Amino acid sequence: MHDLSEGDLAIRQRTVSLSAAEGRRDAVLELTWLGRSVDQQPREKLAPYFQQALSEALTDRARLELHFERLEHVNSSTITAIIQFIQEAKSRKVPVTVVFDPTRRWQRLSFEALRVLSGGGLELRSV
Numbered sequence: 824m825h826d827l828s829e830g831d832l833a834i835r836q837r838t839v840s841l842s843a844a845e846g847r848r849d850a851v852l853e854l855t856w857l858g859r860s861v862d863q864q865p866r867e868k869l870a871p872y873f874q875q876a877l878s879e880a881l882t883d884r885a886r887l888e889l890h891f892e893r894l895e896h897v898n899s900s901t902i903t904a905i906i907q908f909i910q911e912a913k914s915r916k917v918p919v920t921v922v923f924d925p926t927r928r929w930q931r932l933s934f935e936a937l938r939v940l941s942g943g944g945l946e947l948r949s950v
Contacts, residue, residue, distance in 0.1 A: 827868075865901045866900075
């Protein structure tokens, strides 16, 4: 898997190996979001990247961690794409952790709203 750079948005990926306990995932695939996501149709660029992340997570028995704490801005179109990605990950039994900074008002409002999706493999974590 590779990093993504589209306009003002960058997503940096890294895989962290874990010592696998019985029934647990062997690795964490971290996707760290940086910059600003303001594209009005981000799904066109994000969907193929998300599919690649899901494929890698399934192959490596990894859980996904989406790090937004350094993201400066995200529009509602991007939030919609993120929600669709989380739902697909849940349907494919890939656990997802969303990490955000609650001191940034927009992050707190955007990501706390995802609590309706929590459970079933989704964890929300503030830093």
